[in-house]
Amino acid sequence: MPEGREGLILILLLVLSIQPLEGAKILTICLVGGSHYLLMDDISRIFQDNGHDVRMFHQIGNGSLPGYKLPSTPYPVSTYSLDEKYLKEYDEFFMEYQKDFFMGKVGIQPFFSLMNIFANQCQASMNQTDILDFLKQEKYDIAIIDAFNPCTFFVSEKLGIPYIAVFPGIFANSLSIGLPNSPAYLPAFASQFTDRMNFLQRVQNTLMYIGSYVVEGKIQAIFDSISERHFPDGFRPSLRDLYQKAELWIYNVDFSIEFARPLLPHVQCFSGLRAKPANQVSQDVEDFIAESGDSGFIVVTMGSMISTIPIMDLVKEMNLAFANILQKVIWRYNASHWQEDLKLAPNVRLMDWVNQNDLLGHPKIRLLVTHGGMNSLNEAVYHGVPVLGIPLFGDQFDNLVRIKAKLMGEYIPPLEIKSKSFADLIRKIVENKSYKTSAMKQSVIMRSRPFPPDRQLLGWVEHIIQSGGGGHLRPYSYQLPWYQYWLLDVISFISICVAGIVYLIVKVIRGLIYLMFSNRKQKQS
Incomplete structure (x- = not known):
């Protein structure tokens, strides 16, 4: 039999032996509520x-969705609720900083405070021995975890399940997972720069990259106690170890x-899981929209997680701005918290919860x-809707910088919102067709x-399961x-060699010079 035909048959047999993956056991882990839960629910x-x-495996209690009734799930859920102490701690944190966010007081401290809360809550998660023992006995093929809360890594490691990390936003943790980074054109997290920076911006961006290592080190130190308390001596993984152990990283961008930007083979980007063709809105909402005519x-x-705005002056400015535009306004706002003496603009309808995707597809x-949350922006891009951003915290500033750089919207800090300028900005984006064209x-x-x-x-998760992990994708x-x-070590070796060569050259030159002067003196004598 010809050699080429034998090779063809071997390849055919190999292809036939790879059957589609069916019935894998998958555990999804979500320890944060809000949009994080919505994304992990979609994945599940x-x-x-x-x-x-x-x-x-779902931790309930923090980051609940005001006005949203959780639907029944087609998959089983193992839940536990945080005790009153931790719930109170989280609520106090969120209420304390929420007003600061709307006042423009943004810094790194709220993020450290949130990570400390996550670390405290993680102790409670790791102590759910009945649930963890049950999950461990189930012998899952893979876990898919919400990587925003570092505790999900420790839970997966404790269960002994290989895991895939889903990060809900931009590459904020790129340094931790070893992605190629160049301050020349990749803006550091929270820099609010684009990929086109001038000299001074590149200087600042470089310094922020250096500072990012310090920030990352502090975050990892916060979770050291989890490893010390829940893992035996000799096997106490650091958060960085667990980051790099992920079989696959998926970014919701x-x-x-x-x-x-450059990526590694085990890093994949596919967003828009929550963006999809729109369904019909309810009849009462449709009737309200119909009143807008061509506007x-x-x-x-x-x-x-934000159903109201805690700064009434800001609410009044926004309400007055909406009263002076032609469009109807559907505003997600808890009506029970609306100030009684403030007259709602006649073109505004308040709703406790909105199906944003369906409205954006109208x-x-x-x-x-x-x-400026990533899920909202993905839905806006999917439906080609221009954006006006009001960034509050976290990645929202950087997200909206990208929206502006793509020419599909503008953003304004909440403290700068005044009724006239805000209404003018709305009219500018709506009436200038270039924003719609870019969107x-x-x-x-x-x-x-x-x-x-x-x-x-x-496809990627099934590939990881079938191939026995993502080791072939992770760099050495x-x-x-x-x-x-x-x-x-290489730089030191080369430096020593160069220094040695230079030293020898100098010694030889000095020796030659000495001989020349010595011969001249002898002749003169």
Whole structure:
């Protein structure tokens, strides 16, 4: 039999031996509420609907969704509730800083405070021995975890399950997982720079990159106590170790929004899991929208966990601005908290909860006014809707810088909102068709990807399960000591060699010079 034919038969047999993956056991872990839960719920449903056996481990109590009634899930959920102490701690944190966010008081301290709360809550999560023992006995093939809360890594490690990390936003933790980073064109997290920086911005960006290592070190130190208390001597993983142990990293971003950058093979980006073709809105909402005529309507939401605005002066300015535009306004705002002596603008409708995706897919939508969360921006891009951002905290500033850089919107800090200028900015974005054109361009980029995000997610996770992990995708750099990674040993060796050569050259030259002068003196004598 010819050698080529034998090779062809072997390849055919190999292809036939690789059967589609069916019925894998998958554990999803979500220890944060709000939009994080909504994203992990979507992921869980995708795998459940495609023949896999899914269970979610869900910590309930913090980050609940005001005005939103959780639907029943097609997959089982193992839940536990935080005790009153931790719930009170979280609520006090959120209420303390929420007003500061609207007052423009943004810094790194709130993030450290949040990580400390997560670390305290993680002790409670790791103490759920009955649930953890049950989950461990189930022997899951893979865990898919919300990587925003570092505790999910420790839970997965405690269960002994290989895991895939889903990060809900931009590459804020790129240094921790060893992504290639260049301060020349990749803006550091919280820098609010684009990928096109001038000299002074590149200087500042470089310094912020250096500072990011310090910040990351403090965050990892916060969780050292988890490793010390819940893992035996000799096997106490650091948070960095667990980051690099992930079989796959999935970022909820799309390059229709994010700036182009190099990635590693085990890092994948596919956002828009929550963005999908719109369903019909309810009849009462449709009747309200119909009253707008050709002017259309705008949607105002400030995030899944913020149902009211704690600064009444800001509420009054926004309400007055809405009263002076032609569009109808659907404003997600808890009506029971509306100030009685403040007359609601006649073109505004308050709703405790909105199905944002369906509203953004409505033909009469003109603008999304948003805090700048990634899920909201993905939906806006998917439906080609211009954006007016009011950033409050976290990645929202950087997210909205990207929206502005893509020419599909503007943003304004909450303290700068005055009724006239705010109304003028709304009219500018709605009436200047370039914003809509840019939004539609980004929508085409997102929608025309070779594979939809749910198929990408399925394909990659099934690939990791079938191939026995993602070791073939992770770079060897993860195993290198820091001094080898930064080539300090090579640099030291080359420096010593160069110094030695220079030393020898100098010695030879000095010797020759000495001989020349010695011969001259002898001749003169």
